[in-house]
């Protein structure tokens with residue numbers, strides 16, 4: 001009987017290539033995977049489990065929390081706090097760093113997550129997901145504070161996202177490419193279905209919230225105008241547009257068939273620095289995209305080079321097919 005390569009088997013085999021690996025990292029990924037499975041189950045049951053609708057609370061960003069935001073956050077905390085793999089956690093849904101209860105041993109990793117990306121899609125049966133990022137805890141630190149999390153994205157040990165769509169899919173990178181796993185409900189395991197995912201360098205598909213057009217900066221306006229002009233314009237070919245309202249969905253599509261996803265700097269979000277969060281959204285997605293051969297920028301800087309200044313910092317995000325992102329960056333340079 002053929003089972004396929006489970007994500008656990010995959011990680012263990014990958015770790016064997018590193019003489020110094022202790023198994024801690026494998027356990028950490030396992031605990032993350034359990035959290036994602038629990039969230040996937042709640043998502044798939046929806047109204048039957050009473051998990052849709054508003055929680056009646058706000059998060060640190062002043063955003064209305066959905067029941068699933070709160071539930072997914074709890075799942076991540078409970079699955080990852082006890083095992084001795086993480087030293088502390090930080091979440092888009094929590095004001096401060098989550099320090100572990102005293103009874104649990106401290107581990108070597110810092111875990112950051114957006115427990116439920118695309119919250120506005122929860123009640124319309126749209127695509128949603130979970131994004132996570134793993135950093136090393138600095139040596140000698142047992143009670144990490146926010147400053148210990150403020151490491152550039154290039155320091156990430158691993159990054160990934162679970163996409164709750166028609167299938168539940170986990171995409172993961174530990175710095176050696178990107179692999180995709182589909183949840184097989186019959187055995188309760190994520191099985192390798194999309195090995196060595198690559199983002200095509202060229203593409204003719206873009207994703208941007210066009211309702212913000214009047215707020216865009218000239219380089220983004222120029223890029224989109226040229227795409228819209230199609231065969232008659234300077235690009236000499238037609239482009240297609242998609243917008244899922246959940247970065248996980250748009251980025252998963254980019255990983256599968258290329259394209260660019262933009263939540264750029266604009267006048268509407270200028271005061272905040274952008275719409276998407278650097279530590280929970282931009283950095284892990286940038287690592288996935290770069291590891292799959294794509295590019296990730298703010299328009300002016302490589303995302304993974306940014307020195308974070310705050311846990312909940314927001315940044316412009318432009319990720320996807322290398323040549324398209326390079327073109328958009330060039331437009332920013334030209335002004």
Ligand code: AHM
Pocket residue numbers: 063114116117118119120209245246247248263
């Ligand atoms: P969330 O983490 O609160 O769900 O917000 C992030 C989401 C992204 O997934 C998505 O790309 C974007 O916000 C959608 O924004 P908009 O409402 O402008 O379409």
Ligand code: MG
Pocket residue numbers: 114116117118281
């Ligand atoms: Mg999000």
